[in-house]
Amino acid sequence: MTKRFGPTAVEPATPLWWGGIALRVLTWLFxxxxxxxxxxxxxRxxxxxxxxxxMxxxxxxxxxxxxREALRWRWRWFVVLDVVVVCGLMLTSPLILSHTQLSGVDPLITTVWVAGxxxxxxxxxxxxxxxxxxxVVGAATAVARQAFTLDVARDGVLLVATGLLIGMSATTARRSAAALAEAWRREVANAERERLARSIHDSVLQVLARVRRRGAEVGGEAAELAALAGEQEIALRALVSTEPSGAGTGEADLRRALQLLASPKxxxxxxxxxVLLPAAMTAELVAxxxxxxxxxxxxxxxxxVWILLENLATEIVLTIRDNGPGIPEGRLAAAEAAGHLGVARSMRGRVAELGGTISLETGPDRGTEWEVRVPKAGTKR
Structure with missing residues (x-):
């Protein structure tokens, strides 16, 4: 599967690959x-x-x-084979160089070509x-020299440092390209969202606003329709004004998802x-x-109803409170016994699967308050 780093599939570290190719050519000439x-x-x-x-x-x-432009064509096994072949060619040095050359300062047969x-x-x-x-190349150098000298140690340090620096540069290039691709994706998504928002504002939202106003003026059953239209108007405005977040990372913004539940009441x-959380966790809490x-x-x-979201250091706290008549004592147990499992399964069951806790405070004329506490990923209660 090709990994895309942005609008194109070009490998971000391509300049480093070409630099390595040029290095090999120059060192072979040496x-x-x-x-x-x-x-x-x-x-010999x-x-x-x-x-x-x-060589x-x-x-x-x-x-x-x-x-090759795509990273998938720069096979991992071929790079490993590259190490093996270069070291194998270097190990022919004892067969070619004289004893004086091996023990002196004369270069091995591969010289600095192995730096590639x-x-x-x-x-x-x-x-x-x-x-x-x-x-590995440094160790092969010592074997080819048949001695571990200061020159061998120096070459080994330079080879290791070269691999480290080039590797860090390649990793940074790929991460930067991934961040740029994400920014580009968000910009495109935001532009499309704004286009849809303008279209919806000029059509659906204006109709809902008119229904809300006229229904409130007429009264009666029309007032109920006006209230429903008002709720849908607010929900639709929240939907088109909410920016996407966390796409492509397996995360979703719980704050934005909860804001879509807002209505006149x-x-x-x-x-x-x-408040970025794993997408599955966000979906469960919204449910x-x-x-x-x-x-x-x-x-x-x-x-x-009031919904309060708190993003603490190690946990997420979600509170849902209303000013209704409250839940009479024993009502939930009776509902569960009768087969109505909305609270038992949909609420408590979801929270339990997330490793969290849910508590209820209610009473006659006291309203109802649910408090959900869920640990963040990677933390323990």
Whole structure:
């Protein structure tokens, strides 16, 4: 499955891939010069030219693979194979160089060409992958030298640092591209929402407003229709004025979702900022609030309702209070025994599945107050 980082499927770290390709070409040219200069001192000059040719072929092959635009074509297994091949070519150095060259300061047959490996691994796997590739190449350098010297240690540190820095750069590029894609998506969604809002305002909302005004003037049954039209007008205005949040991240804004429940008789009080929760948790809490409002409509249709949302450090507190006649003692138990499971299953059951608690305070002429407490993801009660 192709991972999209924005409006296009281009890999954000593509400049790093091309930089790695250019590095290989330049370092292979350096290796060519080193072979020309030192070939008379080699034990097996012919083998040196064979290895140099293999390095050229591998440079071209990796260039073809790493120059692809989409990340999916830069296979993980190929990057691992890249590490293996480069280290294998480097380990031919004891067969080519003389003992004096190995123990001295003369470069191995691959010279600095091996630096392309931690660059590729870091770009593909991130900082840890680049460091791992640098450690492997550094260890292969020590084996090829048949000694662990200060020069070998220095080369190893540089290889590890190169892989780490390139890996961090690639990770940052991908995260920045993902953030830019999300901002772009929101901008497009907001533009479409504003277009729909203008269209709805010029048609549906104006009709609802007119029905509300005329119904209130006429009175009687028309007044009830006016009240319903007013509620729908407020709900529709809240819907078209609510911005999408958390899309693509598996999160949803509980504050905005609860605001859609507002009506002339339902007031919602919530924090100013987004209350982002897992989408499933948000849906369950909104369902609990809807069930509470449904009970109010059934048993106290003229009551007013207040919904309060609190975003605490470790938990979410949702309070639904009304000024109705309250619930008589034993009423809920009798309803559950009669098979009416709205409160038992829809409210208490949902909250229990979220690992939270729900409490009820009510009484004759005291109204009803539900308090729901649900721990945030990653926290324990």
């Amino acid at each position: 290796a060519l010069g080193a072979v020309i200069v030192h070939q008379n001192d080699f034990q 000059p012919a083998l040196a030219w064979i290895v140099l040719g293999a 050229a072929v591998w440079t071209v092959l990796t260039g073809l693979v790493y120059s 490996v931690p660059v590729a691994a870091g770009t593909r796997f991130g900082g840890y992958g680049g460091m791992a590739a640098g450690l 339902v007031q919602v009080a919530a924090p100013a900022g987004d 609990v609030a809807r069930e509470a409002l449904s009970n109010v409509d059934k048993h106290a249709p003229r009551a007013r």
